[in-house]
Amino acid sequence: MKFENYAISDNIKKSLEEMGFRKPTDIQFKAIPSILKGEDVLAIAQTGTGKTAAFAIPIIHKLEISAHRRKPNRVRSLVMVPTRELALQIEEVVRSLSKYSKLSILAVIGGIDETRQINKFEHGVDILISTPGRMFDLKSRGYFDFSETETLILDEADKMLALGFNRDIRDVVHNLPRYHQTLFFSATINEEIKDLAYSIVRNPIRIQLSPKDPVSKNVEHSVAFIEMDDKRFFLERMINEQKDKKILVFVRTKVRAERLYNAMLRVGIETLTLHGDKEQADRLDVLEKFRAGTVNVLIATDISARGIDIKGVEYVVNYDLPDVDENYVHRIGRTGRGFERGQAYSFCAEEEREMLKKIEAYIGKDIKVMDIDKVDYRMTKALTQEGDNNWKKLLEENEKEQAGRKKRKK
Ligand code: ADP
Numbered sequence: 001m002k003f004e005n006y007a008i009s010d011n012i013k014k015s016l017e018e019m020g021f022r023k024p025t026d027i028q029f030k031a032i033p034s035i036l037k038g039e040d041v042l043a044i045a046q047t048g049t050g051k052t053a054a055f056a057i058p059i060i061h062k063l064e065i066s067a068h069r070r071k072p073n074r075v076r077s078l079v080m081v082p083t084r085e086l087a088l089q090i091e092e093v094v095r096s097l098s099k100y101s102k103l104s105i106l107a108v109i110g111g112i113d114e115t116r117q118i119n120k121f122e123h124g125v126d127i128l129i130s131t132p133g134r135m136f137d138l139k140s141r142g143y144f145d146f147s148e149t150e151t152l153i154l155d156e157a158d159k160m161l162a163l164g165f166n167r168d169i170r171d172v173v174h175n176l177p178r179y180h181q182t183l184f185f186s187a188t189i190n191e192e193i194k195d196l197a198y199s200i201v202r203n204p205i206r207i208q209l210s211p212k213d214p215v216s217k218n219v220e221h222s223v224a225f226i227e228m229d230d231k232r233f234f235l236e237r238m239i240n241e242q243k244d245k246k247i248l249v250f251v252r253t254k255v256r257a258e259r260l261y262n263a264m265l266r267v268g269i270e271t272l273t274l275h276g277d278k279e280q281a282d283r284l285d286v287l288e289k290f291r292a293g294t295v296n297v298l299i300a301t302d303i304s305a306r307g308i309d310i311k312g313v314e315y316v317v318n319y320d321l322p323d324v325d326e327n328y329v330h331r332i333g334r335t336g337r338g339f340e341r342g343q344a345y346s347f348c349a350e351e352e353r354e355m356l357k358k359i360e361a362y363i364g365k366d367i368k369v370m371d372i373d374k375v376d377y378r379m380t381k382a383l384t385q386e387g388d389n390n391w392k393k394l395l396e397e398n399e400k401e402q403a404g405r406k407k408r409k410k
């Protein structure tokens with residue numbers, strides 16, 4: 001069925017058309033009718049399958065047709081997400097979808113000036129998208145409350161419930177009016193979190209697509225066995241062979257991100273880094289540059305593994321394996337989004353083999369091993385620009401020394 005045949009407002013249909021969304025994805029097809037009916041929904045569907053629009057379309061429709069209107073210092077629906085970047089991204093999708101719907105949309109995140117956020121509450125907000133920190137802060141200072149909030153949405157729900165926000169979220173639920181709707185969306189969820197989620201909702205409809213395989217069908221993923229100290233040579237080679245392609249590289253820590261950035265710089269490769277130590281403005285600037293393709297390689301920690309949707313990321317590299325098994329699914333899910341296809345490679349060192357096993361157990365299958373024969377492995381190490389530079393440097397140093405000696409002799 002096409003969107004044009006859906007029982008949703010013409011305003012939304014018009015924006016869907018402009019966005020190039022003609023027919024619903026599987027999760028949209030399954031979730032939209034339930035949400036329109038007012039049911040609580042727990043939806044699990046792979047990365048990049050369009051979960052944002054799956055909740056945003058019916059929410060916008062319901063807000064539009066509702067007899068209620070927004071009121072000062074009230075929020076009509078609340079979307080909670082784990083990272084600031086994701087909040088802004090969802091804000092953007094919601095804005096596009098509601099372009100003709102005359103709703104008041106607001107993203108509330110930390111790290112930036114709060115004045116504009118506070119001012120907006122005065123006139124009431126139809127859809128508030130936020131990370132918990134700043135949102136709870138502004139709420140406790142009385143800028144708004146949940147007394148008229150009809151819908152609560154947790155995107156990346158497992159992460160939200162596990163982040164230590166479980167109590168805060170229960171608190172939100174307690175403050176909602178008697179009749180409200182709760183929606184949970186994620187690509188992954190474990191039994192424990194599932195129980196937690198169920199304890200918050202009433203008779204939820206559970207929609208789970210491809211429960212056996214959490215990895216997106218659009219992502220081809222494999223692992224290569226590469227020793228820790230050799231990884232950078234392989235990354236260098238890969239970047240050089242895939243010039244102009246967008247590559248997202250995941251590392252385990254902030255320190256390793258910066259170290260890799262420097263190693264790439266030494267061999268003349270420009271990259272970007274994204275991690276929690278960066279100022280918010282910096283983080284947004286980095287994402288913008290990567291999105292725009294100003295720089296095509298982004299080295300990131302897991303903070304950007306969840307939910308971030310960047311067009312045209314063709315490769316994800318797990319330069320380090322993640323320490324949390326489900327993060328594997330989220331990381332490689334940054335490619336192969338929507339109707340695109342993508343590839344993911346994991347560089348696995350000897351000391352990471354245990355983690356690889358855990359990941360394979362989590363996704364329920366073995367990851368295809370990419371054979372690198374011994375010759376190729378040695379070639380890659382030998383061909384590195386860094387090696388060349390070292391030679392160049394040695395030669396230069398040698399020349400300088402010689403020149404120095406000559407001077408001294410004179
Ligand atoms: P998820 O939250 O499931 O990881 P997103 O909501 O971020 O996925 O959507 C992934 C990509 O798919 C986005 O780039 C979005 O624009 C695209 N998309 C979503 N729904 C549709 C649709 N019905 N038709 C075409 N593209 C879509």
Ligand code: MG
Pocket residue numbers: 051052155307
């Ligand atoms: Mg998402």
